[in-house]
Amino acid sequence: xxxxxxxxxxxxxxxxxxxxxxxxxxxxxxxxxxxxxxxxxxxxxxxxxxxxxxxxxxxxxxxxxxxxxxxxxxxxxxxxxxxxxxxxxxxxxxxxxxxxxxxxxxxxxxxxxxxxxxxxxxxxxxxxxxxxxxxxxxxxxxxxxxxxxxxxxxxxxxxxxxxxxxxxxxxxxxxxxxxxxxxxxxxxxxxxxxxxxxxxxxxxxxxxxxxxxxxxxxxxxxxxxxxxxxxxxxxxxxxxxxxxxxxxxxxxxxxxxxxxxxxxxxxxxxxxxxxxxxxxxxxxxxxxxxxxxxxxxxxxxxxxxxxxxxxxxxxxxxxxxxxxxxxxxxxxxxxxxxxxxxxxxxxxxxxxxxxxxxxxxxxxxxxxxxxxxxxxxxxxxxxxxxxxxxxxxxxxxxxxxxxxxxxxxxxxxxxxxxxxxxxxxxxxxxxxxxxxxxxxxxxxxxxxxxxxxxxxxxxxxxxxxxxxxx
Numbered sequence: 001x002x003x004x005x006x007x008x009x010x011x012x013x014x015x016x017x018x019x020x021x022x023x024x025x026x027x028x029x030x031x032x033x034x035x036x037x038x039x040x041x042x043x044x045x046x047x048x049x050x051x052x053x054x055x056x057x058x059x060x061x062x063x064x065x066x067x068x069x070x071x072x073x074x075x076x077x078x079x080x081x082x083x084x085x086x087x088x089x090x091x092x093x094x095x096x097x098x099x100x101x102x103x104x105x106x107x108x109x110x111x112x113x114x115x116x117x118x119x120x121x122x123x124x125x126x127x128x129x130x131x132x133x134x135x136x137x138x139x140x141x142x143x144x145x146x147x148x149x150x151x152x153x154x155x156x157x158x159x160x161x162x163x164x165x166x167x168x169x170x171x172x173x174x175x176x177x178x179x180x181x182x183x184x185x186x187x188x189x190x191x192x193x194x195x196x197x198x199x200x201x202x203x204x205x206x207x208x209x210x211x212x213x214x215x216x217x218x219x220x221x222x223x224x225x226x227x228x229x230x231x232x233x234x235x236x237x238x239x240x241x242x243x244x245x246x247x248x249x250x251x252x253x254x255x256x257x258x259x260x261x262x263x264x265x266x267x268x269x270x271x272x273x274x275x276x277x278x279x280x281x282x283x284x285x286x287x288x289x290x291x292x293x294x295x296x297x298x299x300x301x302x303x304x305x306x307x308x309x310x311x312x313x314x315x316x317x318x319x320x321x322x323x324x325x326x327x328x329x330x331x332x333x334x335x336x337x338x339x340x341x342x343x344x345x346x347x348x349x350x351x352x353x354x355x356x357x358x359x360x361x362x363x364x365x366x367x368x369x370x371x372x373x374x375x376x377x378x379x380x381x382x383x384x385x386x387x388x389x390x391x392x393x394x395x396x397x398x399x400x401x402x403x404x405x406x407x408x409x410x411x412x413x414x415x416x417x418x419x420x421x422x423x424x425x426x427x428x429x430x431x432x433x434x435x436x437x438x439x440x441x442x443x444x445x446x447x448x449x450x451x452x453x454x455x456x457x458x459x460x461x462x463x464x465x466x467x468x469x470x
Contacts, residue, residue, distance in 0.1 A: 018278070019312065020067065020313075021062075021309065021313065022113055023064050023065070023113055024064055024079040025062070025070070026062055026068055026069070026070045026072070027061060028062075029058060029061070029270055030214075030217055030266040030267075030269055031057065031058050031266070031267065032056075032057050032058075032264065032266035032267050033054055033055060033057060033267070034055045034057055034084060034227065034262055034264050034265075035262050035263050035265070036049055036050060036052060036053045036261060036262040037260070037262045037263060038051065038259070038260045038261055038262065039051045040170075041172065042172060043170040043172060043178050043180070044171065044172055044180075045172050045290040046088075046170075046289065046290030047088055047290070048088075048288065049290065049291075055085065055086055056085045057083060057084045058276070058280060058323055059080065059082045059083075059266060060079075060080075060277060060282070061078060061157040062079040062080075062081075063076045063078060064077050064079055064116075065117065069206075070206075071202040072209035073153055073197075073202050073208055075148075075152045075153050075416070076152075077096045077097060077098050078097040078154060078162070079094075079095075079096055080095050080096060080162035081093070081094045081282040082264075082282075083280070083282060085326065086328075087328055088288040088289055088328070088365075089288055089326045089328060090286050090324075090326045091291060092282040092286040093164050094282050094283070094284045094306065095162055095163050095164040095166075096162065096163065096165055097160045097162045098143060098146050099163045099183070100146070100165065100247065100248055100392065101165055101247045102134065102139075102140045102144075103137060103139060103247075104246050104247050104248045106300065106301025106302070106305075108137065112133065114129075115129050115130055115133035115134075116129075116130050116133075127417065127418075127419040131416075131420045131424045132424050134428075135424055135428045135469075136427070138431055138462055139246075141389055141390055141435065142249075142389070142390075142396065143248070145393040145396055145397065145408065146396070148408055148412040148413040148416065149396075149400070149404065149412070150412075151192050153192055153193040153194075153195070154193070154209075155191035155192055155193050156213070157209050157223075158188045158213065158216060158223040159186060159188050159192075160190065162184045162225070163183055163184070164181060165181075165247055166181075166247055166284070166294065166299040166302075167179050167180070167181060167244055167245045168182070168287075168299075169367065170229075170231070170292075171290060171292060177368055177370075178234070179232040179233075179234070179237055179244060179245075179294060180231055181256075182227070183227070183230070184226070184227050184228075184264055186223070186224075187223075187263075188223055195412065195415070213266075214269055217266060217267060217268065218269060223265070223266050224264065224266075225264045225265075227260070227263065228258035228259060228261060229259050230251050230253075230259070232251065232256055242386070243387075245294050245295045245296040245297070246296070247296060247298045248389065275322070276323045279318070279321050279323060279324070280323045280324060281310035281313070281319070281324050282306060282310075283302075283307040283310065284302050284306060285306070285307055289365040292367035295370070295372065315338045316337040316338065317339050317340050320339070320340075320341070320342055331359070333352065333359060335350050389431075389434075390431060393431075393439075394435035394436040397436045397438075409439075409442050409443055409446050413428075413443060414443070414446040414447055417447065418447075423469040423470065424469070425447045425449055426469055427465065427469045429444045429449055429454045429457075430454055432444075433454055433455070434458060440454060
Protein backbone atom coordinates (compact mmCIF):
# COMPACT_ATOMS: atom_id res chain seq x y z
CA UNK A 1 0.00 0.00 0.00
CA UNK A 2 2.91 2.38 0.42
CA UNK A 3 3.79 1.97 -3.29
CA UNK A 4 1.85 5.14 -3.98
CA UNK A 5 2.63 5.15 -7.70
CA UNK A 6 1.00 1.72 -8.03
CA UNK A 7 -2.06 3.04 -6.20
CA UNK A 8 -2.13 6.09 -8.45
CA UNK A 9 -1.86 4.01 -11.64
CA UNK A 10 -4.60 1.61 -10.62
CA UNK A 11 -6.92 4.35 -9.37
CA UNK A 12 -6.53 6.26 -12.64
CA UNK A 13 -6.96 3.11 -14.74
CA UNK A 14 -10.20 2.27 -12.92
CA UNK A 15 -11.63 5.68 -13.84
CA UNK A 16 -10.23 6.50 -17.28
CA UNK A 17 -13.18 5.04 -19.25
CA UNK A 18 -15.92 7.57 -19.94
CA UNK A 19 -19.50 6.80 -21.04
CA UNK A 20 -19.77 6.18 -24.75
CA UNK A 21 -22.26 8.03 -26.88
CA UNK A 22 -25.73 6.48 -26.71
CA UNK A 23 -25.85 6.60 -30.51
CA UNK A 24 -22.98 7.29 -32.93
CA UNK A 25 -20.61 5.62 -30.45
CA UNK A 26 -18.15 4.35 -33.07
CA UNK A 27 -16.56 7.26 -34.89
CA UNK A 28 -13.53 8.75 -36.63
CA UNK A 29 -12.57 12.38 -37.09
CA UNK A 30 -10.39 14.81 -38.99
CA UNK A 31 -9.70 18.54 -39.29
CA UNK A 32 -10.21 20.60 -42.41
CA UNK A 33 -11.66 23.80 -43.81
CA UNK A 34 -14.70 25.18 -45.61
CA UNK A 35 -13.96 27.55 -48.50
CA UNK A 36 -16.92 29.58 -49.75
CA UNK A 37 -16.78 30.00 -53.54
CA UNK A 38 -20.26 31.38 -54.28
CA UNK A 39 -22.36 34.27 -52.99
CA UNK A 40 -25.42 33.44 -50.87
CA UNK A 41 -25.31 36.67 -48.84
CA UNK A 42 -28.81 37.52 -50.04
CA UNK A 43 -30.00 34.70 -47.76
CA UNK A 44 -27.65 34.81 -44.76
CA UNK A 45 -25.34 37.22 -42.96
CA UNK A 46 -23.37 34.35 -41.37
CA UNK A 47 -19.69 35.26 -41.72
CA UNK A 48 -18.76 31.62 -42.26
CA UNK A 49 -20.87 31.59 -45.47
CA UNK A 50 -19.74 34.86 -47.07
CA UNK A 51 -17.88 34.74 -50.43
CA UNK A 52 -14.18 33.97 -50.01
CA UNK A 53 -14.47 32.95 -46.35
CA UNK A 54 -12.19 30.12 -45.18
CA UNK A 55 -13.19 28.49 -41.91
CA UNK A 56 -11.38 25.77 -39.97
CA UNK A 57 -13.46 22.81 -38.91
CA UNK A 58 -13.46 19.43 -37.19
CA UNK A 59 -15.60 16.64 -38.61
CA UNK A 60 -16.59 13.32 -37.05
CA UNK A 61 -18.00 10.37 -39.03
CA UNK A 62 -19.78 7.53 -37.25
CA UNK A 63 -22.03 4.55 -37.51
CA UNK A 64 -25.31 5.04 -35.62
CA UNK A 65 -26.50 1.78 -34.07
CA UNK A 66 -23.19 0.14 -33.20
CA UNK A 67 -21.33 0.44 -29.92
CA UNK A 68 -17.78 1.81 -29.66
CA UNK A 69 -16.31 -1.55 -30.68
CA UNK A 70 -18.69 -2.25 -33.56
CA UNK A 71 -17.47 -2.95 -37.08
CA UNK A 72 -17.31 -0.04 -39.52
CA UNK A 73 -18.84 -1.80 -42.52
CA UNK A 74 -22.30 -2.54 -41.16
CA UNK A 75 -25.62 -1.80 -42.88
CA UNK A 76 -26.49 1.43 -41.13
CA UNK A 77 -26.74 5.13 -41.80
CA UNK A 78 -23.57 7.13 -41.10
CA UNK A 79 -23.55 10.13 -38.82
CA UNK A 80 -21.62 13.24 -39.88
CA UNK A 81 -21.09 16.06 -37.37
CA UNK A 82 -19.16 19.20 -38.34
CA UNK A 83 -17.85 21.86 -35.98
CA UNK A 84 -17.06 25.10 -37.83
CA UNK A 85 -14.75 27.42 -35.85
CA UNK A 86 -16.28 30.66 -37.15
CA UNK A 87 -15.41 34.29 -36.27
CA UNK A 88 -18.70 34.44 -34.31
CA UNK A 89 -18.16 31.23 -32.34
CA UNK A 90 -18.78 27.59 -33.16
CA UNK A 91 -21.44 26.39 -35.59
CA UNK A 92 -22.24 22.70 -35.23
CA UNK A 93 -24.00 21.03 -38.15
CA UNK A 94 -25.22 17.57 -37.15
CA UNK A 95 -26.50 15.21 -39.84
CA UNK A 96 -26.21 11.89 -41.64
CA UNK A 97 -25.32 10.46 -45.04
CA UNK A 98 -29.03 10.44 -45.95
CA UNK A 99 -31.28 13.46 -46.62
CA UNK A 100 -34.06 12.04 -44.43
CA UNK A 101 -34.43 10.16 -41.14
CA UNK A 102 -36.47 7.33 -39.61
CA UNK A 103 -38.68 9.34 -37.26
CA UNK A 104 -40.10 12.86 -36.98
CA UNK A 105 -41.50 12.84 -33.44
CA UNK A 106 -38.81 13.31 -30.82
CA UNK A 107 -40.90 11.24 -28.42
CA UNK A 108 -39.70 8.22 -30.42
CA UNK A 109 -36.01 9.20 -30.28
CA UNK A 110 -35.02 7.02 -27.32
CA UNK A 111 -37.26 4.20 -28.56
CA UNK A 112 -35.47 4.11 -31.92
CA UNK A 113 -32.21 3.73 -30.03
CA UNK A 114 -33.54 0.85 -27.95
CA UNK A 115 -35.02 -0.88 -30.98
CA UNK A 116 -31.76 -0.93 -32.95
CA UNK A 117 -29.53 -1.68 -29.96
CA UNK A 118 -29.44 -4.92 -27.95
CA UNK A 119 -32.43 -6.95 -26.80
CA UNK A 120 -32.95 -6.71 -23.01
CA UNK A 121 -33.29 -10.49 -22.64
CA UNK A 122 -30.70 -11.90 -25.01
CA UNK A 123 -28.19 -9.06 -25.08
CA UNK A 124 -27.99 -9.49 -28.86
CA UNK A 125 -29.09 -7.39 -31.81
CA UNK A 126 -32.64 -8.23 -32.81
CA UNK A 127 -34.04 -7.95 -36.32
CA UNK A 128 -37.48 -8.57 -34.79
CA UNK A 129 -37.21 -5.52 -32.52
CA UNK A 130 -35.72 -3.40 -35.28
CA UNK A 131 -38.33 -4.14 -37.96
CA UNK A 132 -41.22 -4.15 -35.48
CA UNK A 133 -40.42 -0.57 -34.51
CA UNK A 134 -39.74 0.58 -38.07
CA UNK A 135 -42.93 -0.87 -39.53
CA UNK A 136 -45.20 0.44 -36.77
CA UNK A 137 -44.16 3.97 -37.78
CA UNK A 138 -44.83 4.42 -41.51
CA UNK A 139 -42.74 7.58 -41.64
CA UNK A 140 -39.69 5.28 -41.36
CA UNK A 141 -40.38 3.88 -44.82
CA UNK A 142 -38.30 6.27 -46.94
CA UNK A 143 -35.25 5.82 -44.71
CA UNK A 144 -35.72 2.03 -44.69
CA UNK A 145 -35.68 2.05 -48.50
CA UNK A 146 -32.39 4.00 -48.48
CA UNK A 147 -30.71 1.84 -45.83
CA UNK A 148 -31.74 -1.38 -47.59
CA UNK A 149 -30.62 -0.06 -50.97
CA UNK A 150 -27.16 -0.41 -52.47
CA UNK A 151 -26.15 2.74 -50.55
CA UNK A 152 -26.72 1.11 -47.16
CA UNK A 153 -23.02 0.30 -46.72
CA UNK A 154 -20.66 3.01 -48.05
CA UNK A 155 -17.29 1.81 -49.35
CA UNK A 156 -15.67 4.61 -47.33
CA UNK A 157 -16.57 7.88 -45.65
CA UNK A 158 -14.90 9.61 -48.58
CA UNK A 159 -17.31 8.01 -51.05
CA UNK A 160 -20.65 9.20 -49.66
CA UNK A 161 -22.70 12.39 -49.60
CA UNK A 162 -23.89 13.87 -46.31
CA UNK A 163 -26.71 16.18 -45.31
CA UNK A 164 -27.89 18.45 -42.51
CA UNK A 165 -31.26 16.64 -42.81
CA UNK A 166 -33.26 19.14 -40.76
CA UNK A 167 -34.79 22.34 -42.06
CA UNK A 168 -32.88 25.32 -40.66
CA UNK A 169 -33.32 29.03 -41.23
CA UNK A 170 -31.15 31.71 -42.79
CA UNK A 171 -31.59 35.43 -42.16
CA UNK A 172 -29.74 38.25 -43.85
CA UNK A 173 -28.65 41.74 -42.86
CA UNK A 174 -32.25 42.95 -43.24
CA UNK A 175 -33.49 40.19 -40.91
CA UNK A 176 -35.35 38.56 -43.81
CA UNK A 177 -35.82 34.84 -43.15
CA UNK A 178 -35.76 31.88 -45.54
CA UNK A 179 -35.73 28.16 -44.77
CA UNK A 180 -32.77 26.06 -45.87
CA UNK A 181 -31.38 22.54 -46.10
CA UNK A 182 -27.68 21.65 -46.27
CA UNK A 183 -26.15 19.18 -48.75
CA UNK A 184 -22.54 18.02 -49.17
CA UNK A 185 -21.79 16.00 -52.31
CA UNK A 186 -18.63 13.90 -52.43
CA UNK A 187 -16.07 14.82 -55.09
CA UNK A 188 -14.60 11.31 -54.83
CA UNK A 189 -17.68 9.68 -56.36
CA UNK A 190 -20.25 7.37 -54.76
CA UNK A 191 -19.02 3.85 -53.98
CA UNK A 192 -20.76 1.20 -51.89
CA UNK A 193 -20.24 -2.33 -50.61
CA UNK A 194 -22.39 -5.41 -51.08
CA UNK A 195 -23.28 -7.54 -48.05
CA UNK A 196 -20.68 -10.09 -49.11
CA UNK A 197 -17.92 -7.50 -49.53
CA UNK A 198 -18.74 -5.91 -46.17
CA UNK A 199 -18.80 -9.27 -44.41
CA UNK A 200 -15.35 -10.10 -45.74
CA UNK A 201 -13.92 -6.70 -44.75
CA UNK A 202 -15.43 -6.85 -41.25
CA UNK A 203 -13.81 -10.25 -40.76
CA UNK A 204 -10.39 -8.79 -41.56
CA UNK A 205 -10.51 -5.18 -40.30
CA UNK A 206 -13.32 -3.84 -38.10
CA UNK A 207 -11.80 -0.33 -38.33
CA UNK A 208 -11.71 -0.29 -42.13
CA UNK A 209 -13.39 3.11 -42.65
CA UNK A 210 -11.27 4.77 -39.98
CA UNK A 211 -8.13 3.36 -41.55
CA UNK A 212 -9.17 4.51 -45.03
CA UNK A 213 -9.83 8.07 -43.86
CA UNK A 214 -6.61 8.35 -41.85
CA UNK A 215 -4.39 6.92 -44.58
CA UNK A 216 -5.92 9.06 -47.32
CA UNK A 217 -5.27 12.26 -45.35
CA UNK A 218 -1.85 11.04 -44.21
CA UNK A 219 -0.64 10.68 -47.81
CA UNK A 220 -2.12 14.01 -48.91
CA UNK A 221 -5.15 12.65 -50.73
CA UNK A 222 -7.49 15.13 -49.05
CA UNK A 223 -11.18 14.24 -49.47
CA UNK A 224 -13.50 17.03 -50.61
CA UNK A 225 -17.23 17.65 -50.72
CA UNK A 226 -19.12 20.39 -52.60
CA UNK A 227 -21.49 22.24 -50.31
CA UNK A 228 -24.96 23.21 -51.51
CA UNK A 229 -28.10 24.64 -49.92
CA UNK A 230 -31.76 24.46 -50.84
CA UNK A 231 -33.82 27.57 -50.15
CA UNK A 232 -37.56 27.86 -49.47
CA UNK A 233 -39.26 31.16 -48.71
CA UNK A 234 -41.64 31.55 -45.79
CA UNK A 235 -44.52 32.00 -48.20
CA UNK A 236 -43.58 28.85 -50.12
CA UNK A 237 -43.46 26.93 -46.84
CA UNK A 238 -46.98 28.04 -45.95
CA UNK A 239 -48.32 26.64 -49.22
CA UNK A 240 -46.09 23.57 -49.62
CA UNK A 241 -48.03 20.36 -50.25
CA UNK A 242 -46.37 18.59 -47.29
CA UNK A 243 -44.86 19.73 -44.02
CA UNK A 244 -41.53 21.37 -45.00
CA UNK A 245 -40.26 20.90 -41.44
CA UNK A 246 -40.82 17.12 -41.38
CA UNK A 247 -37.39 15.46 -41.37
CA UNK A 248 -38.84 12.29 -42.93
CA UNK A 249 -39.66 14.32 -46.07
CA UNK A 250 -37.34 15.80 -48.68
CA UNK A 251 -37.53 18.94 -50.80
CA UNK A 252 -37.46 17.88 -54.44
CA UNK A 253 -34.53 19.37 -56.33
CA UNK A 254 -36.72 20.20 -59.32
CA UNK A 255 -38.80 22.48 -57.09
CA UNK A 256 -36.00 23.78 -54.83
CA UNK A 257 -32.73 23.54 -56.80
CA UNK A 258 -29.35 23.01 -55.18
CA UNK A 259 -27.44 26.30 -54.83
CA UNK A 260 -23.67 25.87 -54.71
CA UNK A 261 -21.85 27.39 -51.72
CA UNK A 262 -18.29 26.10 -51.55
CA UNK A 263 -15.93 23.24 -50.84
CA UNK A 264 -15.36 21.31 -47.61
CA UNK A 265 -11.95 19.64 -47.38
CA UNK A 266 -10.41 17.34 -44.75
CA UNK A 267 -6.65 17.78 -44.55
CA UNK A 268 -5.31 16.96 -41.08
CA UNK A 269 -5.55 13.93 -38.83
CA UNK A 270 -5.93 14.21 -35.03
CA UNK A 271 -2.86 13.69 -32.87
CA UNK A 272 -4.74 11.86 -30.12
CA UNK A 273 -7.92 9.87 -30.69
CA UNK A 274 -9.34 10.22 -27.17
CA UNK A 275 -8.58 13.91 -26.72
CA UNK A 276 -9.90 14.99 -30.09
CA UNK A 277 -12.32 12.40 -31.49
CA UNK A 278 -13.80 10.78 -28.39
CA UNK A 279 -14.06 14.09 -26.54
CA UNK A 280 -15.48 16.02 -29.49
CA UNK A 281 -19.00 17.20 -28.68
CA UNK A 282 -21.67 18.52 -31.02
CA UNK A 283 -25.12 20.03 -30.65
CA UNK A 284 -27.37 21.68 -33.25
CA UNK A 285 -28.04 24.34 -30.60
CA UNK A 286 -24.66 25.84 -31.57
CA UNK A 287 -25.53 28.33 -34.31
CA UNK A 288 -24.11 31.71 -35.27
CA UNK A 289 -25.77 34.98 -36.39
CA UNK A 290 -27.35 34.41 -39.80
CA UNK A 291 -28.27 30.77 -39.11
CA UNK A 292 -31.25 29.72 -37.00
CA UNK A 293 -33.73 26.98 -36.24
CA UNK A 294 -37.16 25.97 -37.53
CA UNK A 295 -40.45 24.45 -36.30
CA UNK A 296 -39.05 20.97 -37.07
CA UNK A 297 -40.22 19.10 -33.95
CA UNK A 298 -37.40 16.59 -34.14
CA UNK A 299 -34.81 19.38 -34.38
CA UNK A 300 -36.45 21.07 -31.40
CA UNK A 301 -35.90 17.91 -29.34
CA UNK A 302 -32.32 17.52 -30.52
CA UNK A 303 -31.54 21.07 -29.40
CA UNK A 304 -31.74 19.74 -25.84
CA UNK A 305 -30.79 16.08 -26.21
CA UNK A 306 -27.39 16.53 -27.84
CA UNK A 307 -26.00 19.08 -25.42
CA UNK A 308 -27.35 17.17 -22.44
CA UNK A 309 -25.71 13.97 -23.66
CA UNK A 310 -22.35 15.77 -23.63
CA UNK A 311 -22.96 17.18 -20.16
CA UNK A 312 -23.40 13.57 -19.03
CA UNK A 313 -20.46 12.16 -21.00
CA UNK A 314 -17.90 14.91 -20.56
CA UNK A 315 -19.20 17.29 -17.89
CA UNK A 316 -20.76 20.73 -17.84
CA UNK A 317 -17.53 22.37 -19.03
CA UNK A 318 -17.06 20.21 -22.13
CA UNK A 319 -16.94 23.32 -24.34
CA UNK A 320 -13.59 24.18 -22.74
CA UNK A 321 -11.98 20.98 -24.10
CA UNK A 322 -9.65 22.19 -26.90
CA UNK A 323 -11.39 20.37 -29.75
CA UNK A 324 -14.71 21.93 -28.68
CA UNK A 325 -13.41 25.38 -27.81
CA UNK A 326 -14.25 28.33 -30.02
CA UNK A 327 -11.32 30.08 -31.73
CA UNK A 328 -12.68 33.49 -30.77
CA UNK A 329 -13.73 34.96 -27.44
CA UNK A 330 -17.09 33.50 -26.41
CA UNK A 331 -18.78 34.47 -23.15
CA UNK A 332 -21.35 32.23 -21.53
CA UNK A 333 -23.23 32.65 -18.29
CA UNK A 334 -21.79 29.38 -16.99
CA UNK A 335 -19.66 29.37 -13.84
CA UNK A 336 -18.00 26.69 -11.73
CA UNK A 337 -18.49 22.97 -12.35
CA UNK A 338 -15.99 20.11 -12.60
CA UNK A 339 -12.77 20.78 -14.54
CA UNK A 340 -13.19 24.56 -14.62
CA UNK A 341 -9.56 25.55 -15.18
CA UNK A 342 -9.77 28.76 -17.22
CA UNK A 343 -10.13 31.39 -14.49
CA UNK A 344 -13.92 31.05 -14.19
CA UNK A 345 -14.45 34.70 -15.29
CA UNK A 346 -12.54 35.96 -12.26
CA UNK A 347 -14.34 38.61 -10.21
CA UNK A 348 -16.97 39.47 -12.82
CA UNK A 349 -20.55 39.42 -11.50
CA UNK A 350 -22.25 36.04 -11.68
CA UNK A 351 -25.71 37.43 -12.43
CA UNK A 352 -27.54 39.44 -15.04
CA UNK A 353 -28.71 42.14 -15.35
CA UNK A 354 -26.00 44.00 -13.46
CA UNK A 355 -24.49 47.49 -13.25
CA UNK A 356 -20.99 46.46 -14.28
CA UNK A 357 -21.72 46.40 -18.01
CA UNK A 358 -21.01 42.66 -18.45
CA UNK A 359 -23.22 39.75 -19.53
CA UNK A 360 -25.30 42.13 -21.62
CA UNK A 361 -27.70 40.67 -24.18
CA UNK A 362 -26.96 41.18 -27.89
CA UNK A 363 -30.32 41.72 -29.60
CA UNK A 364 -28.54 42.64 -32.84
CA UNK A 365 -27.45 39.02 -33.36
CA UNK A 366 -30.69 37.34 -32.35
CA UNK A 367 -32.80 35.39 -34.83
CA UNK A 368 -35.87 37.35 -35.99
CA UNK A 369 -39.09 36.36 -34.21
CA UNK A 370 -41.11 33.54 -35.75
CA UNK A 371 -44.86 33.77 -36.28
CA UNK A 372 -46.63 30.49 -35.57
CA UNK A 373 -50.10 29.41 -36.59
CA UNK A 374 -52.08 26.23 -37.18
CA UNK A 375 -52.88 23.25 -35.01
CA UNK A 376 -50.24 21.79 -32.71
CA UNK A 377 -50.16 18.04 -32.17
CA UNK A 378 -47.72 15.18 -32.02
CA UNK A 379 -46.87 13.71 -35.39
CA UNK A 380 -49.17 10.78 -36.02
CA UNK A 381 -50.66 9.77 -39.40
CA UNK A 382 -54.19 9.64 -38.02
CA UNK A 383 -53.89 13.27 -36.88
CA UNK A 384 -52.89 14.63 -40.27
CA UNK A 385 -54.95 13.23 -43.15
CA UNK A 386 -52.82 15.14 -45.71
CA UNK A 387 -49.66 13.27 -44.67
CA UNK A 388 -48.12 10.81 -47.16
CA UNK A 389 -45.33 8.70 -45.69
CA UNK A 390 -44.85 6.67 -48.85
CA UNK A 391 -44.53 9.24 -51.65
CA UNK A 392 -40.77 9.75 -51.30
CA UNK A 393 -40.00 6.03 -50.96
CA UNK A 394 -42.09 5.32 -54.05
CA UNK A 395 -40.33 8.07 -56.00
CA UNK A 396 -36.98 6.58 -55.01
CA UNK A 397 -38.08 3.12 -56.15
CA UNK A 398 -39.21 4.43 -59.52
CA UNK A 399 -35.88 6.08 -60.33
CA UNK A 400 -33.89 2.95 -59.44
CA UNK A 401 -32.46 0.85 -62.26
CA UNK A 402 -33.44 -2.81 -62.37
CA UNK A 403 -30.18 -4.00 -60.82
CA UNK A 404 -30.62 -1.55 -57.90
CA UNK A 405 -34.20 -2.75 -57.36
CA UNK A 406 -32.98 -6.33 -57.19
CA UNK A 407 -30.29 -5.42 -54.65
CA UNK A 408 -32.86 -3.58 -52.52
CA UNK A 409 -35.41 -6.42 -52.52
CA UNK A 410 -33.58 -9.73 -52.92
CA UNK A 411 -30.06 -9.02 -51.66
CA UNK A 412 -30.83 -6.77 -48.72
CA UNK A 413 -34.42 -6.35 -47.47
CA UNK A 414 -35.58 -9.97 -47.77
CA UNK A 415 -32.47 -11.26 -46.02
CA UNK A 416 -32.48 -8.61 -43.32
CA UNK A 417 -36.14 -9.09 -42.41
CA UNK A 418 -36.04 -12.90 -42.72
CA UNK A 419 -35.67 -13.62 -38.95
CA UNK A 420 -38.78 -11.57 -38.16
CA UNK A 421 -42.25 -12.97 -37.54
CA UNK A 422 -44.72 -12.96 -40.42
CA UNK A 423 -46.92 -10.16 -39.07
CA UNK A 424 -44.02 -7.70 -39.33
CA UNK A 425 -43.22 -8.85 -42.87
CA UNK A 426 -46.83 -8.21 -43.88
CA UNK A 427 -46.72 -4.74 -42.35
CA UNK A 428 -43.64 -3.85 -44.41
CA UNK A 429 -45.15 -5.42 -47.54
CA UNK A 430 -48.18 -3.15 -47.19
CA UNK A 431 -45.95 -0.10 -46.87
CA UNK A 432 -44.03 -1.15 -49.99
CA UNK A 433 -47.35 -1.63 -51.82
CA UNK A 434 -48.52 1.84 -50.77
CA UNK A 435 -45.28 3.33 -52.12
CA UNK A 436 -45.46 1.51 -55.45
CA UNK A 437 -47.45 -1.58 -56.42
CA UNK A 438 -44.43 -3.15 -58.11
CA UNK A 439 -42.31 -2.50 -55.01
CA UNK A 440 -44.91 -4.22 -52.83
CA UNK A 441 -45.46 -7.14 -55.18
CA UNK A 442 -41.76 -7.88 -55.50
CA UNK A 443 -41.13 -7.71 -51.77
CA UNK A 444 -44.18 -9.92 -51.15
CA UNK A 445 -42.78 -12.53 -53.51
CA UNK A 446 -39.26 -12.34 -52.04
CA UNK A 447 -40.64 -12.70 -48.48
CA UNK A 448 -42.92 -15.59 -49.57
CA UNK A 449 -46.13 -13.82 -48.50
CA UNK A 450 -49.68 -13.88 -49.85
CA UNK A 451 -50.22 -10.96 -52.25
CA UNK A 452 -54.01 -11.07 -51.86
CA UNK A 453 -53.60 -10.62 -48.12
CA UNK A 454 -51.21 -7.71 -48.67
CA UNK A 455 -53.74 -6.00 -50.94
CA UNK A 456 -56.53 -6.49 -48.41
CA UNK A 457 -54.38 -5.14 -45.57
CA UNK A 458 -53.44 -2.14 -47.72
CA UNK A 459 -57.07 -0.98 -47.59
CA UNK A 460 -56.88 -0.47 -43.82
CA UNK A 461 -55.95 2.71 -42.01
CA UNK A 462 -52.53 2.79 -40.36
CA UNK A 463 -54.12 2.24 -36.94
CA UNK A 464 -56.13 -0.74 -38.24
CA UNK A 465 -53.11 -2.20 -40.01
CA UNK A 466 -51.01 -2.02 -36.85
CA UNK A 467 -53.82 -3.62 -34.87
CA UNK A 468 -54.25 -6.44 -37.41
CA UNK A 469 -50.51 -7.16 -37.49
CA UNK A 470 -49.77 -6.97 -33.78
